[in-house]
Every structure is written in C-alpha cells, then in structure tokens.
Amino acid sequence: MATTAPVHAHAAPQGFIRRYVFSLDHKVIGLQYYFLALIAVFVGMFLSLLMRAHLIWPMAILPLIGEIKPETYLQLVTMHGTIMVFFVLTTAPQSGFGNYFLPIQIGAPDMAFPVLNMLSFWTTFVAFVVMLAAFFVTGGAPLHGWTGYAPLSALTNSGPGEQLGADLWVTSIAIFCVASLMGALNFITTTLDMRAKGMTMFRMPLTVWAWFITAILGLLAFGVLLSAGILLLLDRNLGTSFYVPLVVVNGQVMGHKGGSPLLWQHLFWFFGHPEVYIAILPSMGVASQLLSTFARKPIFGYRAMVYAIMAIGFLGFMVWGHHMFMSGMSPYSAFAFSIMTMAIGVPSAIKTFNWLGTLLHARIRFHTPMLFAIGFVSLFVSGGLSGPFLAQPVLDIPLHDTAYVPGHFHLIMGVASIFGIFGATYYWFPKMFGRMMNEPLGKIHFVITLIGTYCIFMPMHYLGMAGQPRRYSQLTEVAYLHHLIPLNTFMTYAAFITVAAQLIFVINLFWSMFKGPKASDNPWEATTLEWTTATPPPHDNFGGHTPIVNHGPYEYSVPGAARDYIMQTDPAAVPSH
Amino acid sequence: MGLALLLIIWLITFFSTYFFAAKTWWLPHGVSTAAPWIDHQFALTYVLMGVVFVAAQGALGWLVWKYRDRPGAAPVRYSHGNTTLEMLWTTLTAVLFIGLNLMGSHVWASERFEPAHAGSVPVEVTGMQFAWYFRYPGADGKYGRTDPKLMDPSAGNEAAVGLDPSDAASKDDVVTGTMYLPVNREVDLTLRAVDVIHSFFVPSFRFKQDAVPGLAIHMHFTPTEIGEYEIACAELCGLGHYKMHGMVHVVSQEDFDKWLAAREAEKQ
Numbered sequence: 001m002a003t004t005a006p007v008h009a010h011a012a013p014q015g016f017i018r019r020y021v022f023s024l025d026h027k028v029i030g031l032q033y034y035f036l037a038l039i040a041v042f043v044g045m046f047l048s049l050l051m052r053a054h055l056i057w058p059m060a061i062l063p064l065i066g067e068i069k070p071e072t073y074l075q076l077v078t079m080h081g082t083i084m085v086f087f088v089l090t091t092a093p094q095s096g097f098g099n100y101f102l103p104i105q106i107g108a109p110d111m112a113f114p115v116l117n118m119l120s121f122w123t124t125f126v127a128f129v130v131m132l133a134a135f136f137v138t139g140g141a142p143l144h145g146w147t148g149y150a151p152l153s154a155l156t157n158s159g160p161g162e163q164l165g166a167d168l169w170v171t172s173i174a175i176f177c178v179a180s181l182m183g184a185l186n187f188i189t190t191t192l193d194m195r196a197k198g199m200t201m202f203r204m205p206l207t208v209w210a211w212f213i214t215a216i217l218g219l220l221a222f223g224v225l226l227s228a229g230i231l232l233l234l235d236r237n238l239g240t241s242f243y244v245p246l247v248v249v250n251g252q253v254m255g256h257k258g259g260s261p262l263l264w265q266h267l268f269w270f271f272g273h274p275e276v277y278i279a280i281l282p283s284m285g286v287a288s289q290l291l292s293t294f295a296r297k298p299i300f301g302y303r304a305m306v307y308a309i310m311a312i313g314f315l316g317f318m319v320w321g322h323h324m325f326m327s328g329m330s331p332y333s334a335f336a337f338s339i340m341t342m343a344i345g346v347p348s349a350i351k352t353f354n355w356l357g358t359l360l361h362a363r364i365r366f367h368t369p370m371l372f373a374i375g376f377v378s379l380f381v382s383g384g385l386s387g388p389f390l391a392q393p394v395l396d397i398p399l400h401d402t403a404y405v406p407g408h409f410h411l412i413m414g415v416a417s418i419f420g421i422f423g424a425t426y427y428w429f430p431k432m433f434g435r436m437m438n439e440p441l442g443k444i445h446f447v448i449t450l451i452g453t454y455c456i457f458m459p460m461h462y463l464g465m466a467g468q469p470r471r472y473s474q475l476t477e478v479a480y481l482h483h484l485i486p487l488n489t490f491m492t493y494a495a496f497i498t499v500a501a502q503l504i505f506v507i508n509l510f511w512s513m514f515k516g517p518k519a520s521d522n523p524w525e526a527t528t529l530e531w532t533t534a535t536p537p538p539h540d541n542f543g544g545h546t547p548i549v550n551h552g553p554y555e556y557s558v559p560g561a562a563r564d565y566i567m568q569t570d571p572a573a574v575p576s577h
Numbered sequence: 578m579g580l581a582l583l584l585i586i587w588l589i590t591f592f593s594t595y596f597f598a599a600k601t602w603w604l605p606h607g608v609s610t611a612a613p614w615i616d617h618q619f620a621l622t623y624v625l626m627g628v629v630f631v632a633a634q635g636a637l638g639w640l641v642w643k644y645r646d647r648p649g650a651a652p653v654r655y656s657h658g659n660t661t662l663e664m665l666w667t668t669l670t671a672v673l674f675i676g677l678n679l680m681g682s683h684v685w686a687s688e689r690f691e692p693a694h695a696g697s698v699p700v701e702v703t704g705m706q707f708a709w710y711f712r713y714p715g716a717d718g719k720y721g722r723t724d725p726k727l728m729d730p731s732a733g734n735e736a737a738v739g740l741d742p743s744d745a746a747s748k749d750d751v752v753t754g755t756m757y758l759p760v761n762r763e764v765d766l767t768l769r770a771v772d773v774i775h776s777f778f779v780p781s782f783r784f785k786q787d788a789v790p791g792l793a794i795h796m797h798f799t800p801t802e803i804g805e806y807e808i809a810c811a812e813l814c815g816l817g818h819y820k821m822h823g824m825v826h827v828v829s830q831e832d833f834d835k836w837l838a839a840r841e842a843e844k845q
Contacts, residue, residue, distance in 0.1 A: 069816075070816045070817065070818075070819060071816035074813070074815075074816060074818070077813075143813075143815065143816060144813065145813045149773075149774055149812070149813065151772065151773050151774070151790055152773040152774065152813065152814060152815060155772075155773070158706075158772065158773055158815055159706075159815040159816050160816060244790075245790050245791025246725060246790075246791065247771060247772050247773070247790045247791075248705075248725045248728045248739070248771045248772060249706070249772045249773075250706065250730060250772070251728055251729055251730050251731070253725050253726055253728075258791075259791070260791065261774055261789050261790060261791065261792075262789065295644070295653075296646070296653050297653050297654075297655070297656070298655065298656065298657045298658075299657075299658075300656070300657070300658045300659075301657070301658035301659070301660075301663050302657060302658070304658065304663045326776060326785050326786055326787050326811075327787050327789070328786070328787050328789045328792050328794045331685065331686075331689035331690060332690070334685065335682060335685075338678055339675065339678060342674040342675055342677070342678045343671070343674070343675070345670060345674045346667060346670050346671045346674065349666065349667075349670040350663065350666065350667055350670075352633060353662075353663075353666045354658070354663075356633070356636055356637060356640060357658065357659075357662070359637075359640040359641060359644055360640060360644070360654075361644065361651070361653060361654035361656070362640075362644045362653055363644060363645075363646040363650050363651075363652075363653050364579065364641055364644050364645050364646055365646050366578035366579065366582070366645065366646075371578070371582070374582060374586075374637065374641055377637055378586055378589070378634060378637055381630065381633045381634060381637070382593070382630065382634070385626045385629060385630050385633075386626075388622060388626060388674060388677060389619070389622055389623075389626070391678070392618065392622065392677065392678055392681050393681075393682075393685045394614075394615055394618055394681040394682070394684045394685045395615065395618060395619055395622060395681065397615060397783055397784065397785050398604060398615065398619075398780060398783050398785065400785060400811070401776060401778075401785070401811040401812060402811070443578070447581075447585065450585065450589075451585065451589070454589050454593070458589075458592075458593050458596075459596075459602075461597075462596055462597075462601065462602035462603075463602065465602060465603055465604050466602045466603065466604070466605070466780075467604070467605060467778075467780035467809070469778065469809050469810070469811045470811075470813070471813045471818060471819075472818065472819040473818075473819045474819050474820075475819075477819055477820035477822050478807055478809050478819075478820075478822050479807060480605065480780065480807050481809075484602070487602065556653065556655075557652070557653035557655050558655055559655050564653070575655075577657040
C-alpha cells in the first residue's frame with residue numbers, strides 16, 4: 001500500500017440520483033431525514049386534530065373522512081403516537097440535525113461510514129412506508145396504542161386493526177430499530193474517531209455531546225425493542241406464547257399458554273424510557289448552544305452540563321419500571337424505580353439552573369432561534385415538574401393512565417423537543433440553504449406556538465387530576481367526565497389554532513429557501529466550526545483543509561478580545577478557566 | 578421582545594398556577610382510608626413543585642427582560658460558571674426529590690405489602706372486553722372453580738366468568754355487574770382479567786390497579802362513605818374501552834347483607 005486514503009473519502013457525486021437520492025453525503029442525508037420528519041409531523045398532527053375533533057363532536061361527519069368510530073379513534077391514537085415518537089422525535093433532532101452538523105462541528109469531512117449512513121436513512125424510509133401502509137389494509141391500523149401492550153397487541157381477534165395492520169405496525173418498528181442501530185454506530189464511531197486536531201472531548205459543543213450520548217442510548221435501547229418486536233410477531237403469527245397466557249376472547253379459548261403480559265411491558269419500557277431521552281437530549285444540546293450564542297456568554301457550567309447529560313443517559317436505563325407501578329409488578333420494586341426516577345430529576349435540574357445562569361448578566365439577542373430556546377427552557381420546566389408527581393408510586397395511583405400523563409410527556413418530550421427542532425431549524429437554516437429565514441414570520445410562529453401548546457397541554461394535567469382516563473374516545477359514557485367536556489372543547493380549539501400556525505413555519509421555510517436574503521458564512525456571530533466554513537458547506541465540509549481547534553465551543557464576550565466572540569479555530573488566547 | 582417574553586411567560590405561569598390553586602378541576606372527593614394520605618402527599622408535592630415552577634418561570638421571564646441587548650446595556654460578565662453554586666443546587670434538588678419520595682411510601686406499603694386483615698370482605702373483580710364482574714364467595718368464604726371453557730360473556734354474571742357449577746364451593750358464589758361494598762370494612766380484592774389487560778380505577782377511592790390475564794392480584798382498601806361511585810377502565814383494552822364503566826355502591830352493613838341475601842336467593 002503506497003498511499004492510504006482516509007476510509008471516508010469519497011468524491012463529490014455528479015448525477016442527480018447519487019447526489020440527492022442515494023447520496024453518501026451526510027449533509028444530504030441529514031436533510032433527507034429532516035424532510036421525512038417534516039412529512040411525518042404533518043401526518044401526526046393531522047391525526048391528532050381528528051382525535052381532538054372526535055372527542056368533542058363524537059357524532060360529527062367530517063368532510064372527506066366521514067364518521068370517526070371509537071375504534072377509528074384508537075387507531076388514530078396509535079398511529080399519532082407511533083409516528084410522532086419514531087418518525088419525528090427520534091428522526092429530526094438526532095438523525096436529521098445530528099447527521100448534518102455532528103461531522104461539521106467536530107471538523108470531520110463526513111460520517112465514519114457513509115454507505116451505512118445512506119442505508120440507515122433508506123431503511124428508515126421503508127419503515128415509514130410500511131407504517132403508513134397499515135392505514136390502507138383490511139381492518140386498518142392497529143388500535144393498541146403506541147405502547148402496544150400485550151395481549152391486546154398479541155392477539156389477532158382483540159379488535160379491529162389487530163390483524164394485518166398490527167403486523168405492519170410491528171414490522172415497521174422492527175425495521176426502524178435496525179435503521180436506528182446503524183445510525184447509532186455511525187454517530188458513536190464518528191464522534192470518537194474523526195474529531196479534528198485540537199477537538200478534545202471537552203471542547204465539543206454540547207450539541208455533539210447530546211448526539212453522542214443519544215447514539216449510545218439508541219444502541220442499547222433499540223436492540224431490546226427489536227427483540228421484543230420479533231417475539232410479538234411470533235406470538236401473533238406462529239402461535240408462540242411469550243406475552244400471552246391462557247386467555248378467553250369473547251368466549252373463545254385461545255391457544256396460548258404460560259406467557260407473561262408483563263414481559264412485553266418490561267422489554268418495551270426498557271427501550272421506551274431511554275427513548276424519552278433519545279427524543280429530548282438533542283434538543284437540550286441545541287438549547288444550550290443557542291442560549292450561549294444569543295446570550296453572548298459562555299454556557300454556565302459546561303462540564304456540569306456534560307456530566308448531567310451522561311447522568312441522564314445512565315439513569316435513563318434504570319427507571320423503566322415507573323411506567324409499571326399499576327401493572328401488577330412487585331410492589332417492592334416500585335421503590336427502587338421511584339428513587340431512581342427522582343434521582344434523574346437532579347441532573348435535569350442542574351441543566352435548568354445552568355440555562356438560567358447563562359442568561360444572568362448576558363446581552364440577549366432575540367432572534368427567532370433564541371426565542372425557541374427560551375421557550376424550550378420554559379416548557380422543560382413545566383413538563384419536568386409534573387414528573388415528581390408521577391414518579392411517586394402513591395401519587396401515580398390517581399394519576400396513572402389519566403390525561404395527566406400525556407400532559408406531562410407532551411410538554412417535555414413532545415413540545416419541548418419540537419421547540420428544539422424549531423430552534424435548530426431557524427438557527428442552522430442559513431448554513432444549510434445559504435439564505436436567512438424571515439424574522440417577523442418566525443416571531444409570530446413562536447408566540448402562537450408557545451401560547452397554543454400551553455393551552456392544549458397544561459389543561460391535560462387538570463383533566464388527569466379530575467380522573468379523565470387516557471385513550472377514551474368519548475367522554476359521554478362515564479358520568480363524572482361530563483363536566484370536563486367544556487375544558488376539552490377549549491383544548492380542541494387551541495389545537496386547531498396552533499396547528500394552523502405551523503403553516504406559517506412551512507411557508508417561511510420554503511419561501512426563504514428560494515427567496516430569503518443571502519446569508520453570510522456566520523450570520524449569528526457564533527463560534528463553532530460549522531460557522532467557519534462556506535455557506536452552504538462544500539462537499540467535504542471545509543474545502544480541502546481540516547480545521548485546527550484551539551478552544552472550547554462557547555467563548556463569547558472574552559474580556560479584551562476584539563470582537564464579542566472567539567471562534568474555535570481562532571488562535572487568539574482566552575482566559576483559562 | 579424582552580418585555581413581550583416576560584409578559585407571555587409570566588401570564589402562562591399565572592394562569593397555569595391559578596387553575597391549580599383555585600382547584601377548578603381537582604381530584605374528586607376521596608372516600609377511602611387511603612385518600613387523605615394520598616391527598617396530603619399530593620398537596621405537599623404540589624406546593625413544593627408549585628414554588629419551584631413559579632420561581633423558575635419567574636426567573637426566566639425576568640432574566641430575558643433584564644438582560645436584553647439594548648444600547649447602553651451593561652457589558653456581559655464573562656464567566657464559565659460557578660462550582661460552589663453547582664454543588665449547592667445539586668444537593669438541594671437531591672434532598673428535595675428523594676425526601677418527597679420517602680415521605681409518601683408508607684401508604685403504598687400498607688395497601689400492598691401486607692395481606693388484608695381477618696374479617697375483611699372478599700370480592701373478586703374480573704375484567705373482560707368490555708365489562709366488570711364482581712364475585713362474592715358466599716357463606717363458605719371460598720371462591721368456586723372457574724373454567725375458561727365455560728365462559729359465556731353473552732349470558733353475563735356467573736356464566737360470564739365461567740363458574741363451574743359442579744364444584745361444591747361455587748354453589749353459593751354470587752357474580753354481579755354492580756359492586757356492593759359495606760362501608761368502613763376492609764375489602765380483600767382479587768383482580769383478574771380474562772382477555773386483555775384492564776385497569777380497575779375508582780377515582781373516589783384513590784384506587785387503581787391493572788387486572789392482568791394470567792395473574793390474580795391481591796389488594797385491599799376500605800371505603801369510608803356511603804354513596805355511589807364510578808369505576809372507569811384505565812388501561813386501553815380495545816374499541817369499547819371508553820364505555821367499560823361500572824358502579825360501586827357503598828352501603829351500610831345491614832343493606833349489604835340484605836343485598837347479598839337477595840342475590841343468593843335470586844340465584845337458587
């Protein structure tokens with residue numbers, strides 16, 4: 001071997017197909033993930049509007065859709081949850097922005113395994129198509145909820161949609177797991193192996209830390225879900241009894257024997273709880289990056305932030321049982337899971353304190369990305385503080401499986417995470433497309449979305465305290481729920497307004513892509529490596545050279561410096577700290 | 578924009594807190610011995626979290642307004658953080674969260690770790706798509722045998738749970754679709770499900786427990802007020818989940834005895 005070219009090097013592709021469809025370029029793949037998530041989020045939102053409409057007008061005949069029956073409602077519940085969790089919250093912040101910016105932020109020309117990267121995107125795409133196909137088969141989509149509790153999900157006669165639709169649902173999730181495993185390996189290897197000279201681990205931006213830890217969580221969690229899904233497919237199609245004991249459905253004795261419904265819950269939540277952090281950690285990273293940039297101040301407690309991400313990731317694997325306090329699991333183990341869950345509140349609180357500390361004595365610039373970062377902090381606090389209620393087994397008795405739970409996780413893992421995605425979009429759009437997004441439209445979008453999401457999800461806590469169970473398609477059958485219908489009506493109106501406001505975002509996105517004012521290489525006067533290269537970045541990210549890193553990521557307002565920011569590649573000295 | 582953000586965040590905080598504090602929508606009136614304990618722990622957690630919520634949102638709103646970039650604003654104070662402060666708030670949150678957790682634990686333990694006392698009323702709850710059935714073992718105090726092959730949901734009651742009439746212990750078993758309980762007596766509950774998971778949720782009792790196929794789950798609680806209370810299924814069980822509804826009648830001991838005798842007579 002006379003010369004050894006770096007394994008990742010590949011020439012810039014020429015044809016349309018290799019450039020935009022089966023591309024090996026991490027930037028194109030990142031955008032592919034992003035636009036897949038954008039389609040998925042509109043599908044998911046549309047489903048949620050149908051649910052909200054049905055809850056308050058159960059008898060309405062909707063144009064084009066027709067009547068929503070109770071089973072249709074549950075199919076919407078299932079598909080809304082599944083699509084949002086997998087194809088939006090896992091796909092956009094991690095696979096989308098992570099793919100695009102992780103290599104650039106560490107000074108690498110691409111991901112470690114470009115072919116694997118392409119494969120993981122197209123595998124995700126196949127998973128999405130299989131998931132959507134469930135709507136169109138006989139019986140429709142499954143009604144067992146995104147958590148797919150067995151035996152409901154493991155029997156083919158437990159309800160409409162539990163036939164082929166449920167098989168497609170499990171298959172799609174299994175395919176998604178394979179894609180996520182490939183992606184996770186790539187992220188981990190890239191972070192460990194491909195950092196530029198001078199980019200020590202503790203000089204990595206907090207976004208990179210978040211993507212890195214998230215990838216480790218994905219590697220450990222998706223494998224478990226994959227196995228759980230395969231066992232479920234076997235129970236459904238080959239008559240095995242992993243999750244199903246002897247059961248009698250509508251008078252018919254089924255052939256299963258000896259299985260454990262709790263086994264599914266343990267496996268599912270062993271994945272499911274880390275999944276919450278897979279959804280939120282990247283947005284935490286983005287919030288840190290944005291708060292520091294627009295506050296013009298170093299992030300408060302960089303190392304504490306890194307350790308907090310690690311602690312959250314580590315503890316995230318030990319708390320799955322808090323989803324199962326009412327499941328019939330041993331009541332003794334509830335204490336262990338409860339203590340671990342409360343413990344996870346500590347690193348979460350550290351992060352919040354540090355975000356607030358970053359704003360202290362700052363000079364905050366209110367560009368749209370910063371607004372979403374501030375919104376993120378507010379939502380993270382609101383969604384986080386309902387956690388210590390649910391984490392106490394004794395308070396989980398009245399609250400478990402009521403609307404309180406969706407209220408909690410929508411604020412924190414849904415909306416807060418999506419605020420991270422919005423913040424990241426407004427922040428990196430100039431780098432990705434070479435143009436600026438419209439600021440006034442961005443601000444209007446922010447204000448309506450922040451107020452709107454609070455109006456939808458804060459009342460869910462009240463409903464939960466009053467005892468409204470989750471996943472009820474109608475509130476007419478249980479007398480004590482009648483007085484909650486007016487509040488539900490308010491939430492439905494809020495949902496319609498909030499969803500309508502998202503059109504402002506989409507218009508801004510596509511209009512700015514073609515008509516926005518040209519962006520400079522560093523429009524936000526930020527410090528990390530993506531802002532040192534051209535806009536949009538060339539195929540190999542840095543145009544033939546590799547950056548050399550001299551400092552940590554957030555050197556803003558350094559006393560005595562010529563400008564109020566010192567880029568990571570800048571040789572200028574910064575005070576030791 | 579700084580002022581707008583301050584107003585928006587503070588108003589959101591105000592309205593969110595107002596509806597909690599005013600108890601506009603709140604836990605229903607509790608009527609079991611565990612309810613006051615659970616409600617006390619709920620209120621304590623609510624006050625502590627409420628203080629943190631208002632403080633954090635209040636600080637966020639104030640900081641973004643106070644430190645907005647404007648002509649003549651004070652220069653940024655260059656700082657990478659403060660280790661003492663980090664240690665302080667880490668310790669404080671750890672003490673707060675773990676302490677809260679320990680305080681509520683005895684209620685959990687008392688209903689679950691110990692069996693029901695002697696002299697409690699045995700009731701077996703069976704969940705199936707989409708109904709609840711309640712079985713009383715009768716004078717012999719023993720539940721008779723049930724057989725999955727005999728289950729006939731369309732016939733209801735004894736036949737629905739598959740009670741085997743050939744077993745002597747099942748002769749005096751009574752199965753009903755409405756639950757009757759004597760007031761101020763402990764209930765020794767056995768929970769079962771025949772098809773999928775259901776969850777027996779009585780908000781007024783502060784009681785919830787999944788009924789799981791293949792498991793017989795034992796719990797106990799004591800209702801404390803005469804009245805009629807609703808049961809709602811709290812675990813997604815299929816298309817009729819929203820109407821898997823039942824009633825508990827908490828009555829005096831005499832009325833309970835009379836009701837049970839009447840049901841026994843009806844069955845013979």
